[in-house]
Amino acid sequence: MEPLPTPPIPADDPALVAAFEARIAAGESIEPKDWMPERYRRQLTRMMSQHAHSEVVGMLPEGNWITRAPSLRRKMCLIAKVQDEAGHGLYIYCGTETLGVDRHDLVQQLLDGTAKYSSIFNYPTLTWADIGCIGWLVDGAAIVNQTVLAKASYGPYARAMVRICKEENFHKRQGYEIVATLANGTPAQKAMVQDALNRWWWPSLMMFGPSDAESPNSAELLKWRVKRKTNDELRQRFVNLTVPQAQAVGLSFPDPDLRYDAASEDWKFGAIDWDEFFAVIKGNGPCNHERLAARRKAHDDGLWVREAAAAYAAKHLARTTEAA
Amino acid sequence: MSVPPVAGARETPVANPLFEYLLRLGDDRLVLGHRMSEWCGHGPILEEDIAMANIALDLVGQGSSLLQLAGVTEGAGRDEDALAYFRGEPEFRNAQLVELPKGDFAFTMVRQFLFDAYSVLQLDALQKSTFAPLAGLASKALKEDSYHLRHSSDWVLRLGDGTAESHARAQAALDELWRFTGELFESDAVDEAVRDNGIVVDQAAIQSRWQQVVADVTRRATLTLPPAGASASGGRRGRHTEFLGHMLAEMQIVARSHPGAKW
Ligand SMILES: [Fe+2]
Numbered sequence: 001m002e003p004l005p006t007p008p009i010p011a012d013d014p015a016l017v018a019a020f021e022a023r024i025a026a027g028e029s030i031e032p033k034d035w036m037p038e039r040y041r042r043q044l045t046r047m048m049s050q051h052a053h054s055e056v057v058g059m060l061p062e063g064n065w066i067t068r069a070p071s072l073r074r075k076m077c078l079i080a081k082v083q084d085e086a087g088h089g090l091y092i093y094c095g096t097e098t099l100g101v102d103r104h105d106l107v108q109q110l111l112d113g114t115a116k117y118s119s120i121f122n123y124p125t126l127t128w129a130d131i132g133c134i135g136w137l138v139d140g141a142a143i144v145n146q147t148v149l150a151k152a153s154y155g156p157y158a159r160a161m162v163r164i165c166k167e168e169n170f171h172k173r174q175g176y177e178i179v180a181t182l183a184n185g186t187p188a189q190k191a192m193v194q195d196a197l198n199r200w201w202w203p204s205l206m207m208f209g210p211s212d213a214e215s216p217n218s219a220e221l222l223k224w225r226v227k228r229k230t231n232d233e234l235r236q237r238f239v240n241l242t243v244p245q246a247q248a249v250g251l252s253f254p255d256p257d258l259r260y261d262a263a264s265e266d267w268k269f270g271a272i273d274w275d276e277f278f279a280v281i282k283g284n285g286p287c288n289h290e291r292l293a294a295r296r297k298a299h300d301d302g303l304w305v306r307e308a309a310a311a312y313a314a315k316h317l318a319r320t321t322e323a324a
Numbered sequence: 325m326s327v328p329p330v331a332g333a334r335e336t337p338v339a340n341p342l343f344e345y346l347l348r349l350g351d352d353r354l355v356l357g358h359r360m361s362e363w364c365g366h367g368p369i370l371e372e373d374i375a376m377a378n379i380a381l382d383l384v385g386q387g388s389s390l391l392q393l394a395g396v397t398e399g400a401g402r403d404e405d406a407l408a409y410f411r412g413e414p415e416f417r418n419a420q421l422v423e424l425p426k427g428d429f430a431f432t433m434v435r436q437f438l439f440d441a442y443s444v445l446q447l448d449a450l451q452k453s454t455f456a457p458l459a460g461l462a463s464k465a466l467k468e469d470s471y472h473l474r475h476s477s478d479w480v481l482r483l484g485d486g487t488a489e490s491h492a493r494a495q496a497a498l499d500e501l502w503r504f505t506g507e508l509f510e511s512d513a514v515d516e517a518v519r520d521n522g523i524v525v526d527q528a529a530i531q532s533r534w535q536q537v538v539a540d541v542t543r544r545a546t547l548t549l550p551p552a553g554a555s556a557s558g559g560r561r562g563r564h565t566e567f568l569g570h571m572l573a574e575m576q577i578v579a580r581s582h583p584g585a586k587w
């Protein structure tokens with residue numbers, strides 16, 4: 001499908017922009033009925049829909065292990081987690097609709113391949129330990145991001161983040177529990193979890209997005225409180241939180257340059273391979289193709305179901321109206 | 325691996341009928357929950373992904389509790405995971421209905437409906453059992469399965485009375501599944517023996533009430549009930565379809581690759 005031409009952004013009334021920025025500066029929350037600059041609306045629509053898509057696509061790599069989870073308790077936790085992610089997706093799609101877009105159009109953009117979702121979900125889940133690492137690292141990184149987004153200026157998004165973060169914390173705890181269990185398990189389990197950490201570590205750091213030097217919109221986003229911290233600040237916070245957690249269970253990182261810097265109290269890490277990141281973003285990650293194919297298949301296979309539900313609802317609405 | 329007893333008159337007496345009975349209850353729910361969980365992330369609409377995950381979660385949870393109770397009853401040190409992950413196919417006691425591959429959404433929902441309608445009647449009888457641990461589990465599960473039944477009945481109505489395509493798919497599913505329903509209502513020496521444990525389930529009475537519920541919903545869904553015919557059987561004695569082995573191979577692979585490991 002041809003991508004729709006993006007309509008030019010209309011110039012906003014400078015007086016309205018000034019009033020809007022004053023509200024932001026005063027720490028007020030912006031609500032759906034409030035006036036907002038068109039660039040703000042578009043930026044939030046993009047962020048929120050990408051977030052919703054990420055929740056939905058994120059169901060796939062984890063869903064891959066539901067049928068093989070090695071104990072009934074783990075199986076139940078994983079089903080519940082994937083169910084939560086579906087709930088997050090639904091909740092954020094609904095939040096995005098408050099900006100005047102339609103969920104079905106957003107889903108269509110995902111299926112067309114014109115919308116983005118978190119690059120992390122384009123990596124494969126190869127062993128059970130990957131389920132531990134995703135909960136620990138991916139949900140952990142999401143929490144670092146979302147804790148800050150919970151203070152973002154757009155009310156519906158901020159409130160969604162507060163609610164979702166509670167569940168992401170639970171996912172992270174479960175993930176870390178899996179990791180710790182494997183790290184204290186048999187030699188084969190220990191090797192499995194170290195291998196998973198080796199594969200998931202760098203992609204997790206990439207989840208925070210490119211370095212601020214390469215994020216041209218950062219200044220405006222920070223001013224409008226769409227973002228609250230730079231990508232690099234959040235990434236550093238995540239690393240500082242995560243390194244001691246790995247050390248506590250005797251796991252190591254695939255980064256020879258990782259070292260503690262007493263002056264800044266930061267764990268300094270090596271150079272991120274941004275070529276890999278941009279390749280994955282452009283669609284050339286290991287599983288981009290499979291993820292989109294799975295979403296399209298679910299959508300196509302579900303068409304007759306959605307049509308049936310609509311036809312049934314229409315018939316019964318007609319019957320109810322006739323009866324009245 | 326023990327060889328399952330042969331059906332019918334040559335049936336060998338079951339050593340521990342209560343254990344056997346609990347396996348039947350637990351395996352039905354574990355296997356059906358597993359099949360439902362295969363939809364996770366692939367549902368026709370996001371709302372349905374949530375609902376199907378919820379149903380899968382409830383069923384696996386019920387299966388887990390029932391197998392745990394079975395393990396305690398057996399007294400051989402097997403917990404729910406030992407029973408779920410380290411029994412072979414002939415040792416599973418679920419009805420064949422629940423092990424069939426998930427098929428399309430119509431197959432999944434019609435099967436779910438046929439099972440739910442049975443399960444709520446069975447659980448209602450079980451919650452009155454004087455075997456307290458089972459009565460407690462049944463009463464909790466009944467609340468969950470009553471919701472499942474509402475959900476699956478609603479879908480049978482929508483699919484049956486939706487479009488020509490959905491009607492055809494729902495009817496095909498019903499036709500295909502029908503011969504697997506009789507096994508749910510079989511009764512044998514195990515059902516007889518657990519009366520001594522205070523578990524009294526009148527299978528014939530459940531069957532006739534089930535037929536009423538199924539007739540009512542399918543009629544409103546404009547579906548046609550298939551004629552009574554030959555019935556599949558054997559699951560309760562460990563004789564399964566070709567499908568269960570594949571399902572268990574997948575379900576058990578990690579656990580069996582690491583014997584003795586903790587997860
Ligand atoms: Fe989430």
Ligand SMILES: [Fe+2]
Pocket residue numbers: 085139167168171
């Ligand atoms: Fe999560």
Ligand SMILES: [Fe+2]
Pocket residue numbers: 080083378
């Ligand atoms: Fe739930």
